[in-house]
Amino acid sequence: MLGGIAASGTVTARESATRYIVDLKPNARLGKVDVVHDLSQVGLAVVEGQERDVRRLGTYAPDIEMQLDLPAVEHIDTTAVAGYDDPLYGLQWDKQAMDMPEVHDMCKGEGARIAIIDSGIDASHEDLTVNVEESKNFTGDELGKGVPAGGYHGTHVAGIAAATANNEMGVVGVAPEAELVDCRVFSTGPGASFADILAAIVYAADIGSDVANLSLGAYPVPREGLGPFYGQTLNRVMTWANSMGTLLVISAGNDTSDLQHDGRICFENEDGSVDCFSAISLPNEGAQALSVAATGPIGFGWGDTGMEQPAHSPSFYTNYGTNAITLAAPGGDADLAAAANEVPGWWYDLVLSTVPGGYGWAAGTSMAAPQVAGAVALLKGEDSSLNANQVESILTRTAWMPEDYDKAYYGAGFLNPYGALKEIGL
Numbered sequence: 378m379l380g381g382i383a384a385s386g387t388v389t390a391r392e393s394a395t396r397y398i399v400d401l402k403p404n405a406r407l408g409k410v411d412v413v414h415d416l417s418q419v420g421l422a423v424v425e426g427q428e429r430d431v432r433r434l435g436t437y438a439p440d441i442e443m444q445l446d447l448p449a450v451e452h453i454d455t456t457a458v459a460g461y462d463d464p465l466y467g468l469q470w471d472k473q474a475m476d477m478p479e480v481h482d483m484c485k486g487e488g489a490r491i492a493i494i495d496s497g498i499d500a501s502h503e504d505l506t507v508n509v510e511e512s513k514n515f516t517g518d519e520l521g522k523g524v525p526a527g528g529y530h531g532t533h534v535a536g537i538a539a540a541t542a543n544n545e546m547g548v549v550g551v552a553p554e555a556e557l558v559d560c561r562v563f564s565t566g567p568g569a570s571f572a573d574i575l576a577a578i579v580y581a582a583d584i585g586s587d588v589a590n591l592s593l594g595a596y597p598v599p600r601e602g603l604g605p606f607y608g609q610t611l612n613r614v615m616t617w618a619n620s621m622g623t624l625l626v627i628s629a630g631n632d633t634s635d636l637q638h639d640g641r642i643c644f645e646n647e648d649g650s651v652d653c654f655s656a657i658s659l660p661n662e663g664a665q666a667l668s669v670a671a672t673g674p675i676g677f678g679w680g681d682t683g684m685e686q687p688a689h690s691p692s693f694y695t696n697y698g699t700n701a702i703t704l705a706a707p708g709g710d711a712d713l714a715a716a717a718n719e720v721p722g723w724w725y726d727l728v729l730s731t732v733p734g735g736y737g738w739a740a741g742t743s744m745a746a747p748q749v750a751g752a753v754a755l756l757k758g759e760d761s762s763l764n765a766n767q768v769e770s771i772l773t774r775t776a777w778m779p780e781d782y783d784k785a786y787y788g789a790g791f792l793n794p795y796g797a798l799k800e801i802g803l
Contacts, residue, residue, distance in 0.1 A: 392439035396425050398572050398610055402435035410434070414515075414576035418583070419617045421610065423572040438606040442568040443595040443659070445496060445530055448739035449631045449694035450711040452724035465548045465736060468729045470677045471537075471707035471748065472549055474688035476795045480755065481542060483795075483803040486552025488761065489754035491538050492581035492589040492623075493747075494574065496563035497528030498535045499733040504547040505535055505557060511584055512559035515573040523559050525733035531561065533739055534592050536731030538747035539754065547736055548729055551751025551794065555758060558586060562593075569593065571607065574660070575614050578625065582618040587757035587768075589618070590750040592628045592743035596696075597642040597656030608657065612664035619665035624765040626750045627661040628742035629670045630696040636662065637698030637785065662701060667769055670786055671695040671708025671745040679722025686710065689779045691786040695742055702788035703769070704776055706748035709740025752794040760801055771797050 396413065399405075399422045410426030423440065424431060431437050466472065490508075497514075500507035500523030509523035520526040535557050540550035560577040562569045574593070581589040598604060615625055629636070636658055643653040661668040671694070675686040691697070692710040707728065715723040727738035749772065756768050763771075775797045776790030 392441055394439070396423065396440040396570070396572065397428070397431045397437045398423055398440055398575070399431060399434045400436040400610065405434040407434065414572060416576060416579050416614070418579060419613050421575070421614070423576060436606065440570050440572045441607065443571050443574060443593060445563050445567045445569065446592045446594050446628045446630060446741060446743040447530070447567060448741040448743060449692070450709070450716065450727060451737065451739040452727060464546065465729060468678070468725060469548055470674055470688055470725070471728050472551070474707055475551070475748070475792065477549060477551070480794045480798065481553070483798050484755055484759050485542065486539065486555035486751065486754040486758040489552060489555040489587045489758040490558060490585060491552070491555050491750055491754050492558045492560050492586040493531055493535050493538070494560045494562055494577045494581065494589055494591045495531030495534055495593065497526040497531045497561040498523060498557060498559040499525045499528055499532045500559065502532060502731050502733065504540045504544065504731050505532070506539070506541060507557045507559055509559070513580060514561045515577050516561060516564045518564040520564065522561060526561065526565065529732050530592070530743065531559070532732050533730045533737065534590060534743060534747045537728060537744055538590060538751040540731055548731065551748055552754035552758065555751070555754035558584065575610065578614050578618050582621040582623040586623045588624045588626055588750045588753035590626050590747050591660060592746050594628060594630050594658060594661055596630050596632055596634065596658040597639070598659050599654035600657055604657070608659065608663070611660055615660065615663045615665045619765045622765055624667060624753050624768055625665060626667045626669060626746050626753065628746040629661050629668045629702055630658055631694040631741050632696055633694055634696045635698050635785070636696050636701035658696065667703045667749060668701060668788070669742060669746040669749050670697055670702045670705045670788070671740070671742045672705050672791065673708060673710030673740060674726050675710055675712050676726070678725045679720070689791045691782060692740065695786065697786045699785045699788065702786065704749055704772060704789055704792050705787040706745040706792040708742050708745030711740055749792055752792060752797060755794055756797060756801060759798065759803060771800050775800050
């Protein structure tokens with residue numbers, strides 16, 4: 378099953394008519410509006426009500442919709458193979474590329490907390506450890522928390538970061554003893570409220586998450602019009618979360634775009650007219666974001682010629698840009714011709730992880746980000762005194778730069794959890 382993300386218009390085309398994000402003025406009285414999210418920690422509120430009442434509270438803008446960073450490619454099927462104590466480890470090229478057995482001999486992330494801000498985690502999955510009590514549903518859909526709901530994507534992301542190791546089932550996560558918290562901001566579709574995402578970031582920091590994974594985003598977002606309000610609001614929330622010790626790990630996006638030199642973006646409207654604007658990708662280009670690009674092999678375990686590309690080669694879909702990317706990590710790749718011709722095993726180049734009721738393959742920067750989130754949990758599990766900036770510095774210092782590939786795809790380099798743990802003395 379193949380699927381991708383195409384930019385169609387701008388995110389501000391989907392503004393709410395009754396819901397607003399407000400930068401509160403001092404002593405603002407909220408009596409005439411309904412408060413959806415109280416974000417007073419950062420001087421904000423998300424409210425519903427008449428615009429004339431909202432206007433009295435401070436500077437404001439309509440809530441907007443952001444998109445789930447859907448996999449560029451996915452395949453639902455599993456075949457057990459031997460390896461580790463977990464029967465599917467032999468298919469996890471991503472964990473093999475990062476020397477997980479050696480990493481887990483040093484530590485497994487015990488004591489660390491990972492918030493998954495996504496479409497929901499299936500807490501009933503036997504390969505995941507989810508703190509349902511601390512988990513929260515931000516969508517208002519009354520479908521609960523720690524339940525599948527729209528959670529194929531969120532469950533897959535969670536397993537990459539922290540699937541249980543050596544339990545004689547399934548797959549292995551980067552930080553298998555870290556605690557997962559489900560912060561669900563997507564319901565049953567690919568769209569989520571920007572305000573809900575802000576609220577989830579604040580909540581993740583409030584409950585002491587060491588890292589929050591956001592495999593989501595919007596691109597292109599115009600810098601003109603209300604763009605500065607959304608950008609400034611996001612930057613305030615992200616900077617505050619970082620100061621609280623929560624590192625924000627965010628997928629770079631699957632648009633094959635050079636975020637360093639994207640300049641002005643032009644698109645054609647339905648009436649044939651053309652609009653152009655200066656663009657930014659959010660939230661991965663927000664303040665304090667650790668933005669992650671994707672890599673992956675071609676030919677892992679299938680085909681007559683063996684592996685044609687190594688695990689650290691850039692994926693066909695990933696966004697890039699030297700200063701726009703912090704790190705690269707395994708997100709999966711695909712030979713699209715082999716996929717179209719249904720060549721057996723083509724999906725082995727995707728990332729295998731947990732899904733509601735079982736296991737499945739997917740590829741995208743969505744899958745790369747939780748590799749880094751898991752690495753953050755490993756470091757914090759060993760040294761809880763490290764702040765968010767120190768953890769990011771360790772990961773970027775110890776990343777390695779692959780030869781024969783454009784540095785624009787890597788930022789500081791390819792994720793190296795083993796080197797990062799050695800850096801702190803393990």
